[in-house]
Amino acid sequence: MRWTSDLRLASIAVVIVAVCAIDGAADTFPPSPIDARPHVTAARATTSIEIDGRLDEPGWGRAVETTPFVQYDPEQGAPSKFTTRVRILFDDEALYIGVRCDDPAGRDGTRVPDLRRDFDFDQNDLFGVSFDPFLTGRDAVSFQVKRGQNKSR
Template sequence: MRPDKKLLILTLSFLILVNSALFGDNPPTAKIVRTTEAPRIDGNINEPVWETATTLTEFRQHSPVFNANPSFPTKVLLLYDNEAVYVAAILSDPHPDSIANQLGERDNEDLNADYFGIGFDTYNNQQDAYYFLVSASDIQVDGRKADGTYDAV
């Protein structure tokens, strides 16, 4: 990323996971726009197809302060077609040179790095999800998370 840019733009092909712990029984929802034209996955969102995307701006922070308002504006664009779900995230930071970006191996989510994460609640049960993260240094993480507080009894 060029140092003169004020935005960190990451483009991924996945859906957003909304953590039910943040929102209780009423997690936010959004209708994702279907497209017939797949966007180019190149980190740029200047193609006209992105202008039709669902736009999300209401987010909560996971860390360093759980459930706090984001430190800086965040905008996520969502599209899907028969092949994939497309996510473009615009993560603003007035000081991009201070973004934590420790290098490491794939699937290491314990680095000193800023991450953007998304996931699928494929069973729509708000108890488990497949998740995907990418760090500011392009470390990719994927896995499955379960709600450790869930008790069926």
């Protein structure tokens, strides 16, 4: 009986130490600068939007242009080296995200080593979008695209 109660006390002590260590560890890691992501507002599309890679329909003029953004690599949270502009529209059936990623080197400046499905994220230039559908500030639904994965006519 004594052995069981000693084991129980030891287990409780281990759990308490682990919880305190986890609680203290949260204070040692400051929030990443990337946590200050921009919030974007979508505008209602008043005309039809064609998925063609161009942002020349009149509806895109109603969308607020969002810039600047930050980079992930090589210095997380630093301002992007090149300008990225995002516009978002919606209608009753879809959400449209128009992105313009500038690079002075043009297509030769983007990193897309191959088009495999399972690729190395660090070796590709990507654009990603995250949604917080529950407005918790902690949960997200995300997707990323790279040049060459997009369809156009």
